[in-house]
Amino acid sequence: MTVRRIVSNLAADKVSDVRDFYAQLFDLEVAMDQGWIVTLTSGETSPAQLSIASEGGSGTPVPDLSIEVDDVDAVLARAQALKHEIAYPMTDEPWGVRRFFLRDPTGKLINVMSRTR
Numbered sequence: 001m002t003v004r005r006i007v008s009n010l011a012a013d014k015v016s017d018v019r020d021f022y023a024q025l026f027d028l029e030v031a032m033d034q035g036w037i038v039t040l041t042s043g044e045t046s047p048a049q050l051s052i053a054s055e056g057g058s059g060t061p062v063p064d065l066s067i068e069v070d071d072v073d074a075v076l077a078r079a080q081a082l083k084h085e086i087a088y089p090m091t092d093e094p095w096g097v098r099r100f101f102l103r104d105p106t107g108k109l110i111n112v113m114s115r116t117r
Contacts, residue, residue: 019040056109058091063101072113084102085102087101087109099111
């Protein structure tokens with residue numbers, strides 16, 4: 001058996017608000033829109049990955065989602081321009097990532113990160 005994909009499903013009363021949050025912040029495209037469910041994609045193939053944690057590192061809570069980007073500073077600037085509250089400030093972590101946390105419209109804690117090594 002081969003896992004081809006793992007999809008995070010976020011429950012939302014206002015699907016369009018959450019769609020707009022992720023599409024605007026991460027330049028994601030709508031791959032499917034049924035009204036009650038929207039699938040966003042970066043257009044690139046990503047490996048399936050599932051992380052299980054007792055904490056989020058550096059004493060932070062475990063984030064609901066981690067999104068790796070090529071330029072975390074640009075995403076932080078975009079998040080601030082869009083007036084999203086930053087839940088954990090930009091930090092260079094000792095395990096080789098640069099990251100910050102914010103919450104999406106459903107309250108999910110999002111870890112936005114880039115590798116530094």
